[in-house]
Amino acid sequence: MSAPTTAPTETAGPGPWRHVRPGTRTFLAVLWRDVFTTARRPVAFLVQVIVQPLLLFFVFGKVLGEAGYTHGDFGAALLPGVMALNALLVSLQNTAMPLIMDFSWSGEIEDRLLAPLPGPLVAVAKLVFGTLCGLFAGLVMAPLGFLVLGTSGWPLTAWPGVLLILLLGSATGAGIGLALGTVVSPERISITFSLVLAPLTFTGSVQYPWSSLGHLRWFQVISAINPLTYVSEGLRASTLPGLHSIPLWTDTLVLLFALAVAAAIGVKGFMSRALG
Numbered sequence: 001m002s003a004p005t006t007a008p009t010e011t012a013g014p015g016p017w018r019h020v021r022p023g024t025r026t027f028l029a030v031l032w033r034d035v036f037t038t039a040r041r042p043v044a045f046l047v048q049v050i051v052q053p054l055l056l057f058f059v060f061g062k063v064l065g066e067a068g069y070t071h072g073d074f075g076a077a078l079l080p081g082v083m084a085l086n087a088l089l090v091s092l093q094n095t096a097m098p099l100i101m102d103f104s105w106s107g108e109i110e111d112r113l114l115a116p117l118p119g120p121l122v123a124v125a126k127l128v129f130g131t132l133c134g135l136f137a138g139l140v141m142a143p144l145g146f147l148v149l150g151t152s153g154w155p156l157t158a159w160p161g162v163l164l165i166l167l168l169g170s171a172t173g174a175g176i177g178l179a180l181g182t183v184v185s186p187e188r189i190s191i192t193f194s195l196v197l198a199p200l201t202f203t204g205s206v207q208y209p210w211s212s213l214g215h216l217r218w219f220q221v222i223s224a225i226n227p228l229t230y231v232s233e234g235l236r237a238s239t240l241p242g243l244h245s246i247p248l249w250t251d252t253l254v255l256l257f258a259l260a261v262a263a264a265i266g267v268k269g270f271m272s273r274a275l276g
Contacts, residue, residue: 053082057145075149076239077243079239082141089134089201090133091133091172095129096180096189099270100181126174126181127174127266129174130170138166142154161248168252169234178263180196203219211243230250
């Protein structure tokens with residue numbers, strides 16, 4: 001039998017990928033490095049993912065309910081909003097913060113740029129990693145929400161829409177994180193996060209359906225500019241069809257547009273920083 005023709009250098013990547021095309025294997029190796037680094041500190045990641053949403057469930061869903069300030073199916077409407085918030089913010093933070101450290105302190109990004117992979121694909125790998133973090137953060141909220149809020153589970157027919165919107169919402173959050181992590185200078189990132197995260201959180205229709213703002217038209221218009229609104233409303237449209245949420249197809253189109261804009265700005269900013 002003839003000797004294998006695979007070059008010895010092809011075993012340098014992760015074992016399961018050694019028969020994948022070199023460019024794809026390099027992309028997966030860059031992505032896997034971030035996944036592996038995060039997996040080595042699971043407690044810190046889980047604290048980031050779980051603590052704040054659990055407090056939102058407890059305070060808004062339990063404390064305010066038992067105090068008589070909320071009633072009816074408020075918990076059912078709150079759960080999709082918290083899932084949306086967690087998915088978008090976790091993906092944003094896990095894309096932006098590593099980039100800030102790589103470009104300013106650790107210099108690790110230089111090693112990645114030396115890999116046999118076009119620079120824009122290194123940026124895309126960061127975006128995909130952030131998307132995976134956000135998708136996990138959103139999905140893990142469903143069973144926790146059912147447990148804490150006491151709401152019933154969703155039918156199987158709701159889950160295709162849930163997965164689609166969570167994926168688009170996580171990718172959009174990662175795109176925003178890519179833009180912030182490359183366009184904003186490190187010394188200004190703290191104030192930028194304060195100026196970005198608070199408006200995103202409180203105008204994203206997390207604690208209330210967007211349609212309930214009809215008597216506050218000016219605030220409804222502001223909320224319509226926030227991509228988080230379409231993640232929250234998309235999840236409600238999938239799980240609570242009787243709530244008069246923004247239609248799922250509208251949420252999908254808006255999130256695709258927001259993702260394209262954020263990713264384009266982020267990749268451009270990444271290449272500018274990388275080549276600067």
